[in-house]
Amino acid sequence: MSELNPMTSGTAKNAAESEQLLTFIVDGQEYGVDILRVQEIRGWSAPMPIPQAPAYIKGVINIRGDVVPIADLRERLGLPTLPYGQTTVVIVLRVLGGARERVMGVIVDAMSDVTNVPTGAVKAPPSFHDSSEPSPARGIAMLEEKMITILDVDRIFGEHVVIR
Amino acid sequence: MAKIMTVDDSVSLRKLVAQTLAGAGHDVAEAANGADALSTAKQKTFDLIISDLNMPGMDGLSFVRQLRQLAAYRTVPVLILTTEMDPAKKKEAKEAGATGWLVKPFDPSQLLATIRKVLD
Amino acid sequence: MTLQLTDLQRQLLGTFFEESFEGLEQLETGLLALERSSKADPETINDVFRVAHSIKGGAGSFGLAAISRLAHEMETLLDGFRAGALSPTPDALSLLLEGVDGLRGMLEATRDERGYSEESLGRLCERLKAASARSAPHPAAPAEPQSPPAARSERTFAFRFEPHSHLLESGNEPVRLLRELARLGALKLEVDRSRLPGLRALEPNLCYLGWHGTLRGAVTLAEIKEVFAWVEGDADLEVTEVVADGAVTPAARQPTTNEEPVAPKTEAAPAATPGAANAPAATAARGDAEAGLGSIRVAVDKIDLLMNMVGELVITQSMLGELEGDGPLDAHRVERLREGLGLLARNTRSLQESVMRLRSMPIGIVFNRFPRLVHDLGRQLGKEVELKIAGQNTELDKTVLEKLGDPLVHLVRNSLDHGIEAPELRRAAGKPELGTLELRAYHRGGDIVVEVVDDGKGIDRTRVIARAREMGILGPDEEPGEDALRDILFAPGFSTAKEVTNVSGRGVGMDVVRRNVKSLGGDVFVDTTPGRGTRISLRLPLTLAIIDGQLIRVGVHAYVVPLLSIVESVQVEPRRVTRFQGQRDIYRLRDELIPMMDLCEVLGVSGQRVSVDEALMVVVEADGEHVGLLVHELLAQQQVVVKSLESNYGRVEGLAGATILGDGSVSFILDVAGIGRLMRRSHAREGVRAA
Numbered sequence: 001m002s003e004l005n006p007m008t009s010g011t012a013k014n015a016a017e018s019e020q021l022l023t024f025i026v027d028g029q030e031y032g033v034d035i036l037r038v039q040e041i042r043g044w045s046a047p048m049p050i051p052q053a054p055a056y057i058k059g060v061i062n063i064r065g066d067v068v069p070i071a072d073l074r075e076r077l078g079l080p081t082l083p084y085g086q087t088t089v090v091i092v093l094r095v096l097g098g099a100r101e102r103v104m105g106v107i108v109d110a111m112s113d114v115t116n117v118p119t120g121a122v123k124a125p126p127s128f129h130d131s132s133e134p135s136p137a138r139g140i141a142m143l144e145e146k147m148i149t150i151l152d153v154d155r156i157f158g159e160h161v162v163i164r
Numbered sequence: 165m166a167k168i169m170t171v172d173d174s175v176s177l178r179k180l181v182a183q184t185l186a187g188a189g190h191d192v193a194e195a196a197n198g199a200d201a202l203s204t205a206k207q208k209t210f211d212l213i214i215s216d217l218n219m220p221g222m223d224g225l226s227f228v229r230q231l232r233q234l235a236a237y238r239t240v241p242v243l244i245l246t247t248e249m250d251p252a253k254k255k256e257a258k259e260a261g262a263t264g265w266l267v268k269p270f271d272p273s274q275l276l277a278t279i280r281k282v283l284d
Numbered sequence: 285m286t287l288q289l290t291d292l293q294r295q296l297l298g299t300f301f302e303e304s305f306e307g308l309e310q311l312e313t314g315l316l317a318l319e320r321s322s323k324a325d326p327e328t329i330n331d332v333f334r335v336a337h338s339i340k341g342g343a344g345s346f347g348l349a350a351i352s353r354l355a356h357e358m359e360t361l362l363d364g365f366r367a368g369a370l371s372p373t374p375d376a377l378s379l380l381l382e383g384v385d386g387l388r389g390m391l392e393a394t395r396d397e398r399g400y401s402e403e404s405l406g407r408l409c410e411r412l413k414a415a416s417a418r419s420a421p422h423p424a425a426p427a428e429p430q431s432p433p434a435a436r437s438e439r440t441f442a443f444r445f446e447p448h449s450h451l452l453e454s455g456n457e458p459v460r461l462l463r464e465l466a467r468l469g470a471l472k473l474e475v476d477r478s479r480l481p482g483l484r485a486l487e488p489n490l491c492y493l494g495w496h497g498t499l500r501g502a503v504t505l506a507e508i509k510e511v512f513a514w515v516e517g518d519a520d521l522e523v524t525e526v527v528a529d530g531a532v533t534p535a536a537r538q539p540t541t542n543e544e545p546v547a548p549k550t551e552a553a554p555a556a557t558p559g560a561a562n563a564p565a566a567t568a569a570r571g572d573a574e575a576g577l578g579s580i581r582v583a584v585d586k587i588d589l590l591m592n593m594v595g596e597l598v599i600t601q602s603m604l605g606e607l608e609g610d611g612p613l614d615a616h617r618v619e620r621l622r623e624g625l626g627l628l629a630r631n632t633r634s635l636q637e638s639v640m641r642l643r644s645m646p647i648g649i650v651f652n653r654f655p656r657l658v659h660d661l662g663r664q665l666g667k668e669v670e671l672k673i674a675g676q677n678t679e680l681d682k683t684v685l686e687k688l689g690d691p692l693v694h695l696v697r698n699s700l701d702h703g704i705e706a707p708e709l710r711r712a713a714g715k716p717e718l719g720t721l722e723l724r725a726y727h728r729g730g731d732i733v734v735e736v737v738d739d740g741k742g743i744d745r746t747r748v749i750a751r752a753r754e755m756g757i758l759g760p761d762e763e764p765g766e767d768a769l770r771d772i773l774f775a776p777g778f779s780t781a782k783e784v785t786n787v788s789g790r791g792v793g794m795d796v797v798r799r800n801v802k803s804l805g806g807d808v809f810v811d812t813t814p815g816r817g818t819r820i821s822l823r824l825p826l827t828l829a830i831i832d833g834q835l836i837r838v839g840v841h842a843y844v845v846p847l848l849s850i851v852e853s854v855q856v857e858p859r860r861v862t863r864f865q866g867q868r869d870i871y872r873l874r875d876e877l878i879p880m881m882d883l884c885e886v887l888g889v890s891g892q893r894v895s896v897d898e899a900l901m902v903v904v905e906a907d908g909e910h911v912g913l914l915v916h917e918l919l920a921q922q923q924v925v926v927k928s929l930e931s932n933y934g935r936v937e938g939l940a941g942a943t944i945l946g947d948g949s950v951s952f953i954l955d956v957a958g959i960g961r962l963m964r965r966s967h968a969r970e971g972v973r974a975a
Contacts, residue, residue: 036291048942048951050929050933057933059950060942060950062949066927066932067929096291104933174342175303176346184292218334218338220334232453238453239452239455247340262454263454264513281464282460
């Protein structure tokens with residue numbers, strides 16, 4: 001074997017016949033994220049607002065000594081916002097961006113379920129977004145009873161969070 | 165699942181191996197060089213050891229040689245994971261007591277397949 | 285370039301970069317050492333070879349083929365040195381140093397998701413290849429021969445497999461091999477027990493069995509041999525093809541590859557005797573310099589110290605525990621309680637200090653990059669400079685180390701460019717032609733001092749004054765004292781360089797050095813003697829991770845102002861406030877005019893502004909200037925642990941970090957200098973708007 005062979009990255013595929021999604025509701029729609037990215041699910045606690053932050057970043061909270069930013073998914077997706085309260089759910093996710101990993105909390109309306117989605121059932125999202133703004137969806141899972149929009153968390157939160 | 169130790173001075177490669185193995189359900193220990201690995205091997209038991217050759221301090225070959233002196237490790241498989249395996253090096257590794265080798269660049273599925281074979 | 289990586293690879297990519305940058309520094313240090321020494325030290329060559337080898341392997345495993353390729357060419361050349369086929373000539377070493385730069389550039393580009401020139405990479409690889417080829421053809425590792433595409437027809441092979449008795453001791457298991465063989469086709473097997481001794485003589489670690497049989501299937505000779513590849517030399521193996529009539533085809537006896545023939549094997553392979561093989565060239569144990577900035581290697585004695593303190597803590601705890609009980613809380617018990625609490629406070633403090641010390645790392649990590657820099661710059665400037673390094677084991681907080689690099693680079697460049705004279709000038713001045721530049725680090729009081737010392741021409745006081753007058757920094761009749769002179773040197777934009785070189789002299793620098801060092805809570809001092817040299821000292825705090833803070837309330841939130849930056853706090857008296865240009869409030873404090881700043885505005889706290897009537901003003905010093913921060917309330921003073929806001933979010937101007945308060949809520953630590961900059965910027969904007 002030559003040592004110059006590029007790494008074949010497709011090899012991880014064989015195990016991924018299906019993926020597990022954590023699904024949740026935002027504005028009546030069901031969304032999902034890869035369950036392996038989910039660190040924990042928590043209730044609402046008021047964050048400390050960050051100066052000069054984008055509007056959808058609500059601030060930071062303390063998670064076991066770690067300072068973690070909280071983002072409002074409704075606001076990030078351009079949907080009307082809701083007041084936060086006892087029923088607000090925060091999903092704490094690992095987000096990749098710029099070769100590093102960050103932890104961040106994402107505010108959603110309500111939890112739904114953990115769903116197994118066969119790889120074959122995931123279709124690419126139609127591109128009616130204009131090309132300058134990449135689609136926030138990684139794909140749409142078409143199950144018999146429902147459809148789940150699978151969010152690309154790295155794309156929607158990975159890069160925008162970096163403030164320089 | 166098997167208890168495996170991975171020995172490499174490069175943290176990134178070691179973690180790459182360790183996390184691939186852990187992802188496949190193995191119980192993984194890590195060591196940064198031959199000396200570390202040897203002392204870990206004395207404290208615990210392993211079903212398989214994967215070691216780099218080129219390491220500062222005690223290198224892979226002397227590690228395997230010394231490991232084979234331990235009664236508990238006379239027949240435990242030791243795989244060499246290295247960038248290059250010219251025939252002379254292979255011979256040397258075998259003479260030191262290595263079971264087999266895997267050539268980098270590291271390929272997770274190839275690694276897991278080889279391990280399945282050895283642990284079968 | 286975009287990389288196709290698995291999640292796992294992506295997670296570890298940062299570690300790989302960190303490791304590689306460290307490796308490159310080692311490589312560079314090693315190459316420079318080779319350049320300096322007259323004879324090639326085999327250990328150094330081995331070390332640098334190993335680093336190139338590691339980078340190559342790592343890059344390959346992270347899908348970075350181009351980086352792997354360049355590292356491979358460097359490795360080949362280094363291997364030539366190692367084998368003695370090539371000697372490390374200055375040209376070859378320069379080329380390798382270029383390779384180091386190339387690798388660094390590519391790694392940085394990949395890390396920052398930028399592209400790099402494939403073309404110049406190709407040229408560099410070619411030159412390295414040419415340099416390697418200059419020796420007698422070096423026995424490069426032969427490429428694994430490609431087995432010829434075999435016709436996939438049904439074939440039958442007869443084989444005999446006789447493991448040598450020690451086979452098990454290499455961790456190989458004959459049954460595994462046979463099972464693997466069975467996967468290739470229909471296997472018929474017979475066991476040969478002839479070597480099996482009686483039960484008494486049986487050694488469980490030895491292999492006494494042999495096998496022979498046939499394998500039938502769409503299989504090639506190479507595939508069968510592949511199965512046995514790991515036991516080559518540890519077993520006798522014969523494989524021959526059987527044709528339909530049962531005769532053996534002589535052609536199949538020939539090995540199908542140019543490898544050493546495996547079958548048939550006639551001579552008895554020597555049994556491997558562990559330990560008897562030639563002793564390995566053990567590479568010298570490497571000391572502390574191995575640890576990089578991203579990870580911390582902790583010396584055992586530091587842990588022991590920590591253990592002792594925890595031990596004391598446990599004793600104190602049990603002493604306090606004894607005071608618990610049903611009896612009355614009499615004077616004696618109160619006294620004991622007070623004593624215990626005092627002890628607890630002391631224990632906790634020393635424990636805290638020790639834990640902080642775990643974060644400290646040797647400054648050698650930063651000093652390491654200078655031999656190369658001095659070497660290259662010296663050449664470029666035509667100056668002969670010897671670099672001396674002292675105190676490289678002095679430990680500093682990891683965060684301080686990370687921020688110290690750039691200021692030091694600037695100071696070293698300055699010394700080489702402006703300080704140390706050209707050889708002929710030095711000779712004329714009666715100095716040795718070889719200039720000396722010294723980097724040293726040591727403890728003084730609670731601080732760490734890092735110095736850059738040169739034996740050059742010193743800073744010309746009259747020229748500095750003249751230039752300062754020219755630039756309007758200094759009035760025509762002002763005679764600056766030592767402190768004022770220092771301030772001039774660190775004034776933004778100040779430079780005495782007659783012409784701008786690409787080494788230094790752009791006048792961006794000293795002010796940046798001072799700002800960086802100040803942001804670390806330290807300061808810069810200059811000590812210069814005309815004709816004799818200059819010493820620049822950076823004084824830095826031991827640790828940064830805990831600061832003394834003043835908690836303030838702005839709106840409904842609490843923030844922390846570092847106590848060190850606070851000059852004083854005053855109750856605002858409205859009559860001392862003047863509105864300047866209708867925009868900014870200025871406060872007259874004794875005979876000083878202080879710009880006022882509403883923190884609500886800076887921190888984006890919506891709703892309430894601080895009304896001047898009820899406000900408190902915290903006067904802070906930022907970059908040598910005083911600014912009055914308007915706050916709602918002064919809360920407690922306490923020590924706070926600095927937490928990174930960058931690790932999960934990013935840098936925010938005006939904030940030095942975050943911390944967690946006693947009630948578990950997050951608070952921000954204000955960066956006073958950053959707030960000053962924010963203020964000046966918004967000032968400038970408003971000025972533009974007003975104009």
